Amino acid sequence: MNDAPITLPSSPGWPGDGVHRVPYWVYTDPDTYRRELERFYYAGHWCYIGLEAEIPHPGDFRRSVVGERSVIMVRTQDGGVRVLENVCAHRGAQFCRERQGNRKEFVCPYHQWAYDLEGKLRGIPYRRGIRQDGQLNGGMPADFQMEGRGLTSLKVAVRGGVVFASFDHSLESFEDYLGPTILSYFDRVFDGRKLKILGYNRQRIPGNWKLMQENIKDPYHPGLLHSWFVTFGLWRADSKTSLKMDPHKRHAAMIGVRSVGKPAGDVVSGVTSYKADMSLRDPRQLDIVPEEWWKGPTAVMLTLFPSLIIQQQVNSLSMRHIQPRGPGVFDFVWTHFAFEDDSDEMIQRRLLQANLFGPSGYVSADDGEVIEFSQMGFQEKPDQQCLLEMGGHDSEEATNIASETLIRGMYQYWRRVMGV
Amino acid sequence: MNQALEPLVYTELLQLYAEYTAAVDAGNWDRWPEFFTEHCVYKLQPRENHERELPLATLHFHSKGMLQDRVYGIRETLFHDPYYQRHVVSLPRVLAVDRGRWFLEANYAVFRTKLGEISTVFNVGRYLDEVVRVDGALKFASRFCIYDSEMIPNAIIYPI
Ligand code: FES
Ligand SMILES: [Fe+2]
Numbered sequence A: 001m002n003d004a005p006i007t008l009p010s011s012p013g014w015p016g017d018g019v020h021r022v023p024y025w026v027y028t029d030p031d032t033y034r035r036e037l038e039r040f041y042y043a044g045h046w047c048y049i050g051l052e053a054e055i056p057h058p059g060d061f062r063r064s065v066v067g068e069r070s071v072i073m074v075r076t077q078d079g080g081v082r083v084l085e086n087v088c089a090h091r092g093a094q095f096c097r098e099r100q101g102n103r104k105e106f107v108c109p110y111h112q113w114a115y116d117l118e119g120k121l122r123g124i125p126y127r128r129g130i131r132q133d134g135q136l137n138g139g140m141p142a143d144f145q146m147e148g149r150g151l152t153s154l155k156v157a158v159r160g161g162v163v164f165a166s167f168d169h170s171l172e173s174f175e176d177y178l179g180p181t182i183l184s185y186f187d188r189v190f191d192g193r194k195l196k197i198l199g200y201n202r203q204r205i206p207g208n209w210k211l212m213q214e215n216i217k218d219p220y221h222p223g224l225l226h227s228w229f230v231t232f233g234l235w236r237a238d239s240k241t242s243l244k245m246d247p248h249k250r251h252a253a254m255i256g257v258r259s260v261g262k263p264a265g266d267v268v269s270g271v272t273s274y275k276a277d278m279s280l281r282d283p284r285q286l287d288i289v290p291e292e293w294w295k296g297p298t299a300v301m302l303t304l305f306p307s308l309i310i311q312q313q314v315n316s317l318s319m320r321h322i323q324p325r326g327p328g329v330f331d332f333v334w335t336h337f338a339f340e341d342d343s344d345e346m347i348q349r350r351l352l353q354a355n356l357f358g359p360s361g362y363v364s365a366d367d368g369e370v371i372e373f374s375q376m377g378f379q380e381k382p383d384q385q386c387l388l389e390m391g392g393h394d395s396e397e398a399t400n401i402a403s404e405t406l407i408r409g410m411y412q413y414w415r416r417v418m419g420v
Numbered sequence B: 001m002n003q004a005l006e007p008l009v010y011t012e013l014l015q016l017y018a019e020y021t022a023a024v025d026a027g028n029w030d031r032w033p034e035f036f037t038e039h040c041v042y043k044l045q046p047r048e049n050h051e052r053e054l055p056l057a058t059l060h061f062h063s064k065g066m067l068q069d070r071v072y073g074i075r076e077t078l079f080h081d082p083y084y085q086r087h088v089v090s091l092p093r094v095l096a097v098d099r100g101r102w103f104l105e106a107n108y109a110v111f112r113t114k115l116g117e118i119s120t121v122f123n124v125g126r127y128l129d130e131v132v133r134v135d136g137a138l139k140f141a142s143r144f145c146i147y148d149s150e151m152i153p154n155a156i157i158y159p160i
Helices: A030-041 A174-189 A210-215 A227-231 A344-356 A365-380 A405-418 B007-026 B029-035 B047-051 B064-077
Strands: A021-023 A047-051 A060-066 A069-075 A081-085 A100-102 A121-123 A130-132 A135-137 A155-159 A162-166 A195-205 A240-245 A252-257 A299-304 A308-313 A316-324 A330-339 A385-387 B036-046 B059-061 B083-089 B093-098 B101-114 B120-134 B137-147
Touching: A030 A316, A030 A405, A047 A060, A047 A069, A047 A316, A047 A330, A060 A316, A069 A162, A081 A155, A081 A162, A155 A174, A174 A240, A174 A252, A174 A299, A174 A308, A195 A344, A195 A365, A195 B036, A195 B047, A210 A316, A210 A365, A210 A405, A227 B064, A240 A405, A252 A405, A316 A344, A330 A344, A344 B059, B007 B029, B007 B083, B007 B101, B007 B137, B029 B036, B029 B064, B036 B047, B036 B064, B047 B137, B059 B064, B101 B137
Parallel strands: B036 B137
Antiparallel strands: A021 A385, A047 A162, A060 A069, A060 A100, A069 A081, A130 A135, A155 A162, A195 A330, A240 A252, A252 A299, A299 A308, A308 A316, A316 A330, B036 B059, B083 B101, B093 B101, B101 B120, B120 B137
16 A cells, blocks of 8 residues: 555456456556546446435535545435535636535635535636726636536436436436346335434455455355354355346345354364354344344345445445545445434444444454455466356356356456456 | 542553553453453444444444453454554543543554554544443443544454
């Protein structure tokens, strides 16, 4: 992070036809990264911005990002949601510095150009010049039009209280973008209930942003890396699992039903993270109470390409926003939430189960660590390849954890869009 | 509220702070829960959540048992890159004294050193503490670590 690693000259060619080999340069090459921002974050894709519950009242705003670009999510006077780029139309100042707040208008501090909540340019000091000795001097040319000179306004989609946006106004609807299967899992959580923000966690992970998408498209690791998952049966080899994708294979759902009872021999044989005699001194951290809206699965992890992971793992819920900051680093911002009609006990339960997640969490802290280790390996040898053959070479939907099909699916899509 | 603070008690409080710091810097994890009462609250929380009264914490433990579970996690279940941590903690400022309860705050800065790496600033914030006496010894009834650091450099595994 401190010293940019020297990336050896790479030969960005794809090894072979398939997606069961992924070359290391996709995680390290600066040109590839630039193109990814252009093609995935700045065009053709809906990016996560935030939750409506973060801006309940007219004039409320909160900053977010699309790729590396700073944007502001605003509640307008008529109750709508706008997403504006945080770049002044005059000379580019990133004028909004607060994280959040309430405003009647946005004023750039540099020359005080003023914008309304819709992003329209409303005021330019000395626009008509300055009167000196009875004469008007300077100012904008007489034919200057304020119209159309406002802040860049993004296309916005709001569904179930979740806000997405895109710089690309020709983009398909959010619903078409997700496709029916993934949309149904999205709606399972966001079915119109009002959300309640529980708080945030922020971590900077020294790895390529795709590694976080891959981590949540990888059902192979949870039962190996995370003792809590294996030992308490939250996600392991004997958990009923299904792996689903949208038709483009860019988004995915990992759906699991927790295993109860002791695992049979081959589930954990040789798995060192399984701790047969582990028990919690204070079991309130895993006081799981099934909720009706789960409709069966105890966990559904959604990866919405490119920028969002939606977590429902037992009673804990979070939005995890991927914010790339260069080929080898991304910020990972967690917004935990509950529902407004939750009882106090349920909120307390969600908060205690949050100990599993985030930058210190029992089943998440180590994900960031292993991503860092992968990135270290990639940087040394851009032409070497990851071997992704668990579950075969194809990228069909599957129903077991020993499969990397979702990652292969993502690279099938990635290759098409990137033209490699 | 706000009874006088006896100098001897302040010396004891200083001792509590110094021992706590020594334990977490030495990686003496078994000692860590012993600084707390049975029904303690330990929180490691971003400043934004604290100031906006958002309840989520990065770590949120409600009993000594949960602290012991964390110790087990550090030793046995949390896979992580090993590192040293080094706390620099200010003199505690006494906010209030109330019938055997001391409310204090102190600034802290934690440096992290990974093997083969230079030392970096890891986490910076303040402790908000409530100290009580249990069987003669001072213990934390609650310790909130409210951190300014806007980004956690990947992961925080060990207790602050
Ligand atoms: S740069 Fe914003 S007003 Fe000049
Ligand atoms: Fe994981």
